[in-house]
Amino acid sequence: MKYVQIDTQSDASSPTTPSTSKQKNLGKILVEELLAIGISDAHLDEHGYVYATIASTTEKTVPVICFCSHMDTSPDSSGENVKPIVHRNYQGEDLVLPDDNNIVLRLSEHKDLKNQIGNDIITASGLTLLGADDKAGVAEIMEAATYLMQNPQIKHGTIKILFTPDEEIGRGVDKADLKKLGAEFAYTMDGETLGSIEDETFSADGAKLVINGVSAHPGFAKGKMESAIKILADVISSLPKDRLSAESTSQKEGFIHPVGISGTAEQAEASFILRDFDNDLLKAHGETLDSIVKEVMISYPKSTYTLTIKEQYRNMKEVLDKYPQIMANGIEALKRAGLTPVTRSIRGGTDGSRLSFMGLPCPNIFTGGHAFHGKQEWVAIQDMVKAVETIVHLAQVWEERA
Numbered sequence: 001m002k003y004v005q006i007d008t009q010s011d012a013s014s015p016t017t018p019s020t021s022k023q024k025n026l027g028k029i030l031v032e033e034l035l036a037i038g039i040s041d042a043h044l045d046e047h048g049y050v051y052a053t054i055a056s057t058t059e060k061t062v063p064v065i066c067f068c069s070h071m072d073t074s075p076d077s078s079g080e081n082v083k084p085i086v087h088r089n090y091q092g093e094d095l096v097l098p099d100d101n102n103i104v105l106r107l108s109e110h111k112d113l114k115n116q117i118g119n120d121i122i123t124a125s126g127l128t129l130l131g132a133d134d135k136a137g138v139a140e141i142m143e144a145a146t147y148l149m150q151n152p153q154i155k156h157g158t159i160k161i162l163f164t165p166d167e168e169i170g171r172g173v174d175k176a177d178l179k180k181l182g183a184e185f186a187y188t189m190d191g192e193t194l195g196s197i198e199d200e201t202f203s204a205d206g207a208k209l210v211i212n213g214v215s216a217h218p219g220f221a222k223g224k225m226e227s228a229i230k231i232l233a234d235v236i237s238s239l240p241k242d243r244l245s246a247e248s249t250s251q252k253e254g255f256i257h258p259v260g261i262s263g264t265a266e267q268a269e270a271s272f273i274l275r276d277f278d279n280d281l282l283k284a285h286g287e288t289l290d291s292i293v294k295e296v297m298i299s300y301p302k303s304t305y306t307l308t309i310k311e312q313y314r315n316m317k318e319v320l321d322k323y324p325q326i327m328a329n330g331i332e333a334l335k336r337a338g339l340t341p342v343t344r345s346i347r348g349g350t351d352g353s354r355l356s357f358m359g360l361p362c363p364n365i366f367t368g369g370h371a372f373h374g375k376q377e378w379v380a381i382q383d384m385v386k387a388v389e390t391i392v393h394l395a396q397v398w399e400e401r402a
Contacts, residue, residue, distance in 0.1 A: 062157025069137030097126030
């Protein structure tokens with residue numbers, strides 16, 4: 001409740017790290033709280049990352065594990081003046097958010113609400129997102145850290161904590177100092193449904209298309225003008241609609257998705273995200289986009305284009321399959337928390353995607369949050385408690401199996 005009221009929205013247009021200085025406001029509070037529970041090395045660096053160490057309580061040599069969550073919230077919906085509300089003892093009723101009665105959480109639209117009867121649901125008030133993505137994860141790590149510090153009789157190895165900025169804009173680990181962190185394996189607490197653990201993400205590329213048209217005075221443009229805006233519109237409208245689109249795909253299906261357009265008659269540009277679980281298919285999506293552009297450009301012989309495709313992140317399963325103990329220990333911890341583990345694939349990415357390829361293998365564990373990035377975002381307190389229990393059990397499992 002405290003963390004979500006601190007505005008930490010990231011900004012993709014900003015060149016700085018963190019992209020917004022206000023993210024450090026939460027980082028400073030987290031450091032103060034970590035120091036207060038006795039974690040003496042907790043600190044916030046100049047880039048907005050929080051590092052901390054829970055010392056080992058065992059004589060065994062145990063791999064150093066890290067728990068990681070991101071502090072920023074999505075730019076997709078306002079994170080300013082968040083007013084969290086606890087709906088006690090949920091009984092399946094519609095949850096009408098008080099500051100905008102048009103924002104309603106209905107059992108028919110949020111399927112996991114059927115598993116929350118009797119639980120306590122946290123939402124925002126209807127004007128903002130809640131920020132459970134990923135302040136639920138932050139809160140769970142902080143709660144588990146507090147519990148472990150208060151109960152030194154629990155046997156565990158050295159545990160590292162990492163809170164990152166700018167995950168929502170794809171820059172969450174750009175400035176992470178993994179040498180300083182000193183962990184061998186990690187878990188992001190950034191998932192969704194109770195009991196889920198995720199070892200697979202999309203592979204992701206970003207594409208930028210620039211159309212160079214031919215501008216002319218509109219009053220005398222006949223036979224001369226080739227509007228870059230209209231060319232770009234033709235490209236967008238030529239994208240597949242019943243396949244390869246975000247709106248028409250699910251499960252393991254990839255897509256080509258336009259995320260931004262701008263321009264004039266002389267020059268216009270669009271940005272796209274390309275996604276698939278299979279790297280070869282991902283490459284094929286880029287080739288499909290290029291072929292669509294080429295086909296459109298035939299009708300505009302005086303105009304030119306450039307299409308630039310850059311790697312963003314890759315499917316972390318490629319790395320995690322080399323270290324089966326990470327998932328095995330995670331699944332055991334979920335079972336000890338009384339849960340039925342569900343291994344899932346993420347139709348998206350996490351900090352763990354890039355951390356895995358940077359040498360820190362890192363699957364993703366549930367936080368209990370739902371409907372991320374929008375005003376209907378919610379989380380159940382009881383699910384968050386189970387996430388805390390999972391973290392504590394994970395620490396113990398790694399020690400026992402060392």
